[in-house]
Amino acid sequence: MKKLKYFIQRYNIGPFIGLLVICIVLSILSDRFLTVSNLLNVTRQVSINALLAVGLTFVIITGGIDLSVGSTLALAGAVAAGMLSSVTSVPLVVFYACFIGLLAGTFNGLLVANGKIAPFIATLGTMTLFRGITLIYTEGRPIRAVSDTFYQVGGGYIGPIPVPIIIMLLVVLVAWYVLKNMTVGRRIYAIGGNEEAARLSGIKTNSYKILTYSVSGLLAGLAGVILTSRLLSAQPTAGMGYELNAIAAVVLGGTSLTGGIGGVGGTLVGALIIGVLNNGLNLMNVSSFYQQAVKGIVILLAVLIDQRSRAGNK
Amino acid sequence: MTLLQMKGISKSFPGAKVLDGVNLEVKQGEIHALLGENGAGKSTLMKILTGIHQKDAGEIIYDGKKITPTNPKEAENLGIVMIHQEFNLVPYISAAENIYLGAEEAFSKMGIVNWKALYNSADKYLQQVGLNIYPGTKVADLNVGEKQLVEIAKALSRRTRLLIMDEPTAALTERETKRLFEIIKNLSANGVAIIYISHRMEELFAVCHRVTVLRDGKYIATKEIAETNIDELVSLMVGRQLSERFPKKPAEIGEVILQVKNFRNKYLHDVSIEVRAGEVVGLAGLMGAGRSELVRAIFGADPVEGKLVFGDFSGTFKHPSEAIKKGIAMVPEDRKDQGLILSFSVRHNLALPTLHKRAVMGNINYRQEKEMTRRQVEKLKIKLATPEQEAKSLSGGNQQKVVFGKWLEAEPKLFILDEPTRGVDVGAKVEIYNLINKLTSRGIGVLLVSSDLEELMGMSDRVYVMYEGKITGHFKRDEMSDEAIMYCATGGSK
Numbered sequence: 001m002k003k004l005k006y007f008i009q010r011y012n013i014g015p016f017i018g019l020l021v022i023c024i025v026l027s028i029l030s031d032r033f034l035t036v037s038n039l040l041n042v043t044r045q046v047s048i049n050a051l052l053a054v055g056l057t058f059v060i061i062t063g064g065i066d067l068s069v070g071s072t073l074a075l076a077g078a079v080a081a082g083m084l085s086s087v088t089s090v091p092l093v094v095f096y097a098c099f100i101g102l103l104a105g106t107f108n109g110l111l112v113a114n115g116k117i118a119p120f121i122a123t124l125g126t127m128t129l130f131r132g133i134t135l136i137y138t139e140g141r142p143i144r145a146v147s148d149t150f151y152q153v154g155g156g157y158i159g160p161i162p163v164p165i166i167i168m169l170l171v172v173l174v175a176w177y178v179l180k181n182m183t184v185g186r187r188i189y190a191i192g193g194n195e196e197a198a199r200l201s202g203i204k205t206n207s208y209k210i211l212t213y214s215v216s217g218l219l220a221g222l223a224g225v226i227l228t229s230r231l232l233s234a235q236p237t238a239g240m241g242y243e244l245n246a247i248a249a250v251v252l253g254g255t256s257l258t259g260g261i262g263g264v265g266g267t268l269v270g271a272l273i274i275g276v277l278n279n280g281l282n283l284m285n286v287s288s289f290y291q292q293a294v295k296g297i298v299i300l301l302a303v304l305i306d307q308r309s310r311a312g313n314k
Numbered sequence: 315m316t317l318l319q320m321k322g323i324s325k326s327f328p329g330a331k332v333l334d335g336v337n338l339e340v341k342q343g344e345i346h347a348l349l350g351e352n353g354a355g356k357s358t359l360m361k362i363l364t365g366i367h368q369k370d371a372g373e374i375i376y377d378g379k380k381i382t383p384t385n386p387k388e389a390e391n392l393g394i395v396m397i398h399q400e401f402n403l404v405p406y407i408s409a410a411e412n413i414y415l416g417a418e419e420a421f422s423k424m425g426i427v428n429w430k431a432l433y434n435s436a437d438k439y440l441q442q443v444g445l446n447i448y449p450g451t452k453v454a455d456l457n458v459g460e461k462q463l464v465e466i467a468k469a470l471s472r473r474t475r476l477l478i479m480d481e482p483t484a485a486l487t488e489r490e491t492k493r494l495f496e497i498i499k500n501l502s503a504n505g506v507a508i509i510y511i512s513h514r515m516e517e518l519f520a521v522c523h524r525v526t527v528l529r530d531g532k533y534i535a536t537k538e539i540a541e542t543n544i545d546e547l548v549s550l551m552v553g554r555q556l557s558e559r560f561p562k563k564p565a566e567i568g569e570v571i572l573q574v575k576n577f578r579n580k581y582l583h584d585v586s587i588e589v590r591a592g593e594v595v596g597l598a599g600l601m602g603a604g605r606s607e608l609v610r611a612i613f614g615a616d617p618v619e620g621k622l623v624f625g626d627f628s629g630t631f632k633h634p635s636e637a638i639k640k641g642i643a644m645v646p647e648d649r650k651d652q653g654l655i656l657s658f659s660v661r662h663n664l665a666l667p668t669l670h671k672r673a674v675m676g677n678i679n680y681r682q683e684k685e686m687t688r689r690q691v692e693k694l695k696i697k698l699a700t701p702e703q704e705a706k707s708l709s710g711g712n713q714q715k716v717v718f719g720k721w722l723e724a725e726p727k728l729f730i731l732d733e734p735t736r737g738v739d740v741g742a743k744v745e746i747y748n749l750i751n752k753l754t755s756r757g758i759g760v761l762l763v764s765s766d767l768e769e770l771m772g773m774s775d776r777v778y779v780m781y782e783g784k785i786t787g788h789f790k791r792d793e794m795s796d797e798a799i800m801y802c803a804t805g806g807s808k
Contacts, residue, residue, distance in 0.1 A: 181677055181678055181680075182673075182676045182677055182678065183669040183670060183673045183676050183677075183678060184676060186662065186665075186666070186669055186678065187669070189658070189662075190655050190658065190662075190666055193655035193656070193657045193658055194651070194652075194654070194655045194656065194657075196651060196652050197646075197651070197652050197653060197654055197655050198655065198666070199615070199633075199634060200613075200615060200634050200644065200646055200652055200653075201634070201638075201666045201667040201720070202633075202634050202635040202637075202638040202639075202667050203635070203666075204633060204635055260655070260657045260658075261657060
């Protein structure tokens with residue numbers, strides 16, 4: 001029993017077990033849950049939140065936070081839609097929108113690392129700033145994004161699999177590899193574990209912190225492109241409140257808000273838990289008011305169980 | 315009269331038996347030293363006594379009754395209070411509020427606190443420990459010695475009959491230490507028993523009545539202080555005779571490898587020093603003299619003006635990474651806050667400064683990393699269950715070895731050691747001294763900061779003395795004496 005507990009802790013299997021339990025319960029309660037088309041549908045819906053959450057995982061591992069991802073998503077989406085009318089090359093549009101996201105993230109990083117502003121405050125500021133820029137750029141109106149090739153990014157399929165799912169899995173895989181097997185990843189964990197010790201070990205802590213915000217911005221940009229493509233238009237108010245869902249996914253996945261501990265594998269599972277819950281409650285025709293309450297309770301329960309098991313290990 | 319008797323206490327943590335049938339007997343009003351290397355089980359024994367941990371076997375008889383405290387509050391109600399090395403004070407509220415933290419009910423009616431009465435009462439206890447401050451002073455504005463006295467005053471206010479002090483003098487100046495001793499003796503004369511944990515032998519002989527020695531979780535002996543001596547205690551602690559406390563082996567001293575010229579910043583005033591290959595250069599001085607600030611500036615950890623020449627480099631390092639690249643390593647003052655990433659495994663800590671050495675295009679080679687870890691663990695005799703265990707689960711001495719290990723792998727030409735043996739037990743100290751010998755024999759220069767004057771004189775070829783950010787003295791090995799160094803360290807100059 002002790003060994004099992006150690007195993008669960010070491011490889012952070014807790015969130016996965018939670019996801020499994022929720023899936024089993026939902027497939028008993030609703031016969032429409034456990035079908036290939038429904039599961040693919042859920043995963044596609046999850047992909048946007050998962051992308052934001054993976055970027056946030058990088059930031060949160062260093063002990064930071066990024067509240068601006070929802071606004072960055074809207075900005076990048078708007079830029080993509082705006083470009084479509086004049087630029088015909090879809091890859092160029094995607095690249096440019098992601099680049100806008102990267103710039104926005106880097107700006108956050110500079111405020112935190114060089115400006116020495118607390119991450120919560122810095123990104124609270126840019127959350128409003130980026131939203132404002134999006135509203136100015138769109139003049140407060142949706143921008144249509146009608147293009148068959150562009151629609152493939154968010155609405156297309158490769159075989160039976162929706163493109164956003166493939167993008168999400170690729171991103172998670174790369175992020176997982178970088179965090180686990182590369183020097184960059186190790187250094188990011190080190191900064192979250194103890195910034196001063198990391199600096200005295202020769203790690204350029206500022207550069208790496210900026211990098212994590214850039215990654216977060218880049219992935220928010222990518223998420224913005226996918227959302228715009230799927231909806232065939234960019235909404236200036238897109239992504240409002242998404243940052244909180246993303247943070248919830250990260251925390252559900254076992255990444256510590258104090259930094260140094262966690263990973264993107266858990267984050268993906270965390271995002272799936274939220275998505276599956278939404279989907280299941282919808283299938284059961286639970287009113288959206290109750291859905292909110294249930295989601296909140298699940299998040300609190302998950303974190304409570306996680307804390308208990310960690311404390312018990314000491 | 316016996317106040318406390320702990321009999322046959324045993325305790326296991328997953329994977330390790332930490333205490334194995336330990337006895338401890340403390341009389342009323344006695345100052346009883348608890349001695350043992352790091353990892354001998356002192357802390358665990360005290361945590362059982364104060365209810366933080368639960369014993370697996372054995373019994374505790376206190377004041378004639380069998381007790382089993384299950385949390386610190388219960389122990390406190392029985393009159394057992396522990397003052398930890400890291401104080402449990404809230405910095406931004408007053409000394410008086412800290413003293414009565416959680417016990418304000420005594421001064422309140424319907425939740426409204428009578429501050430005047432609370433301050434007056436707190437003042438009484440502050441006076442008792444000889445601390446003449448306004449009770450409303452914020453704890454953050456007090457120095458370490460004063461904070462300690464507030465902790466003691468707090469303990470007194472709780473009608474403590476058994477006070478446990480863990481390394482109480484670790485951060486105190488000599489004067490503060492003396493004052494503390496007077497207070498401890500006073501408490502003992504008033505019937506308060508004290509369990510005194512310290513690595514500093516001289517102190518035990520200055521204040522304690524008896525001493526109990528633990529080793530590897532086992533009870534070894536209890537002695538009257540008057541009937542024992544340092545050598546006997548050290549051999550009881552380590553279980554072997556230590557041939558020499560400072561096994562200095564002078565190495566061949568070569569060229570100047572580090573020249574620091576006119577270093578100036580907020581803490582430093584025109585400091586110039588030199589270190590040669592194979593040489594141990596000591597930096598002596600009191601706390602706050604600027605020793606750590608100097609080595610941090612050399613290492614690029616803090617900004618500084620002036621010039622530094624090291625190999626082909628000339629200028630100042632803007633970031634530790636630049637110093638490391640040129641071949642400087644630093645074991646920092648505080649291993650938990652600066653030396654280690656406590657949540658990292660031993661392997662990850664060891665690998666940190668040299669990650670790039672075992673990586674191709676940023677991909678870490680795990681086989682090489684594990685090999686390196688095995689090599690360092692073996693070379694430094696780091697005691698651990700597995701290299702994958704978190705650094706925070708190691709004892710102080712072993713943690714410090716990990717900090718050494720991570721730098722050995724970088725093969726530096728200059729090793730900066732800032733208080734390398736602080737909070738480290740006698741056995742591990744000697745191992746660190748031997749390591750310093752090994753470094754110098756390979757032509758590595760060592761810059762050693764230490765508050766332990768004996769250690770500094772025992773290990774250094776040369777000593778600079780600092781006072782208020784200036785060099786006030788410079789001694790070769792044959793010119794050193796503790797009087798001369800202390801004279802310079804307190805503002806006189808040679």
